[in-house]
Amino acid sequence: MSAIPITGPHLQFHTDPGEFLAAAGDYLAADPVVSTVVTTVAHRLLSQRAAGIVQPDRNWWLVIRDESGAVVGAGMRTAPFAPYPPFLLPMPDEAAVALAHTLHERGEQVLAVNGALPAAELCAAELARLGGGRVRVNLHTRLHELGELVWPARVPGGLAVATEDDLDVVTEWFGAFMGDADEQAGRQRGASANEVPDRAEMLRRLQGGQFWFWVDETGQRVHLTGANPPSFGVARVGPVYTPPAQRGRGWASNAVAEVSRRIQAEGARVCLFTDQAHPTSNKIYAALGYRPVVDMANLVIIH
Numbered sequence: 670m671s672a673i674p675i676t677g678p679h680l681q682f683h684t685d686p687g688e689f690l691a692a693a694g695d696y697l698a699a700d701p702v703v704s705t706v707v708t709t710v711a712h713r714l715l716s717q718r719a720a721g722i723v724q725p726d727r728n729w730w731l732v733i734r735d736e737s738g739a740v741v742g743a744g745m746r747t748a749p750f751a752p753y754p755p756f757l758l759p760m761p762d763e764a765a766v767a768l769a770h771t772l773h774e775r776g777e778q779v780l781a782v783n784g785a786l787p788a789a790e791l792c793a794a795e796l797a798r799l800g801g802g803r804v805r806v807n808l809h810t811r812l813h814e815l816g817e818l819v820w821p822a823r824v825p826g827g828l829a830v831a832t833e834d835d836l837d838v839v840t841e842w843f844g845a846f847m848g849d850a851d852e853q854a855g856r857q858r859g860a861s862a863n864e865v866p867d868r869a870e871m872l873r874r875l876q877g878g879q880f881w882f883w884v885d886e887t888g889q890r891v892h893l894t895g896a897n898p899p900s901f902g903v904a905r906v907g908p909v910y911t912p913p914a915q916r917g918r919g920w921a922s923n924a925v926a927e928v929s930r931r932i933q934a935e936g937a938r939v940c941l942f943t944d945q946a947h948p949t950s951n952k953i954y955a956a957l958g959y960r961p962v963v964d965m966a967n968l969v970i971i972h
Contacts, residue, residue: 677735677763677764677767678734678735678736678760678761678763678767679734679735679736680732680733680764680767680768681733681734682729682731683729683730683731683732684724684728684729685718685730686711688730689711689730689732689743690711690715692740693730693732693743694901696732696740696743697743701900701901701902701903701938702814702938702940703758703963704901705812705905705940706756706784707745707758708900708903709898709905711730711745712900713897714728725749727746728746728747729746729747730743730744730745730747731745731746731757741760742757742759742760742788743758743760744756744768744784744788746777752780752781754779754780754781755772755779755782755784755792756784757782757783757784757785757789757792758785759785759788759963762788762791764788765787765788766792769791769794769795769796770795770799773800780969780970780972781793781807781969783968785964786963786965789965789966789968790968793968797970800972802970803970803971804969804970805968805969806966806967806969807969808946808966809945809964809965810944810964810965810967811942811963811965812961812962813940813942813961813962814939814960814962815929815933815940815958816958818926818933819956819957819958820926821919821922821923821926821956822919822922824918824919825885826883826884826885826886826891827883827927828882828884828924828927829881829882829883830878830880831875831893832875833875835882836871836875838890839875839893840868840871842893842910843871843895846908846909847865847908879895879896879897881894881895881928883920883923885920891912892910892920893908893909894906894908894910894921894925894928895907895908896932896939899937902936902937903937903939904932904938905939905940905942906932906940906941907941909924909950922953922956925941925957926957929957940959941954941959942965
């Protein structure tokens with residue numbers, strides 16, 4: 670761990686997700702929906718570490734404390750895909766700017782910043798200023814939490830848990846989900862930097878029962894919905910993918926509704942992200958009872 674004193678907040682960097690959770694756990698647990706991405710990744714990498722899976726040296730976890738020592742913000746740089754964007758949770762404005770200076774001084778190449786607004790925006794803007802670049806919004810996302818579930822019109826079929834035998838089709842559909850989402854939002858396919866989990870990680874998720882197919886009345890798999898295990902009592906749904914030939918038939922609404930129901934029945938809260946440039950999915954989730962919580966963005970720094 671390293672602590673960097675600045676005027677006002679203090680930035681503390683950790684390389685161990687366990688140390689990070691010990692330092693920031695109470696803060697993260699106080700708003701577990703907003704913290705969902707960071708806590709989910711922290712717990713996932715903690716379990717990978719326990720299994721002997723080595724983490725990249727570039728990974729770091731950030732805890733921000735005010736002058737009294739209270740935690741007032743958090744973030745991470747753990748993305749497994751280039752350009753390895755940091756992900757920031759809400760934090761004081763001056764901390765977001767100070768983080769940009771710290772990363773610049775450390776010589777870290779940061780070509781993208783993701784996370785909550787305005788922290789991600791402020792950090793990216795300062796990094797661009799320091800490095801002589803400019804910031805472009807690549808993706809606007811919105812985090813939603815389910816209140817009371819509103820059932821959609823029922824369709825034939827039901828959920829079936831994906832197993833290790835489904836590895837190839839789950840991997841294919843996970844990858845198609847990323848590209849199709851870009852195209853549906855009017856972006857170039859592949860514009861949203863992301864990565865399908867590698868084979869070993871995908872197997873771990875399948876073994877953990879984290880994917881479901883909607884199977885129609887003939888037994889055909891027509892849709893895929895995933896969900897992360899609960900972290901601090903919150904599970905995040907995604908990906909949600911229907912192959913093009915099966916769209917518009919209600920599979921996604923029914924699958925997400927049933928997965929969400931199961932999560933709530935187990936005592937957890939449930940949330941998901943939408944792409945703000947994709948009105949269809951936003952409309953579907955709103956109809957199910959999902960309500961906006963916070964806006965986030967994926968920002969790219971262009972030199």
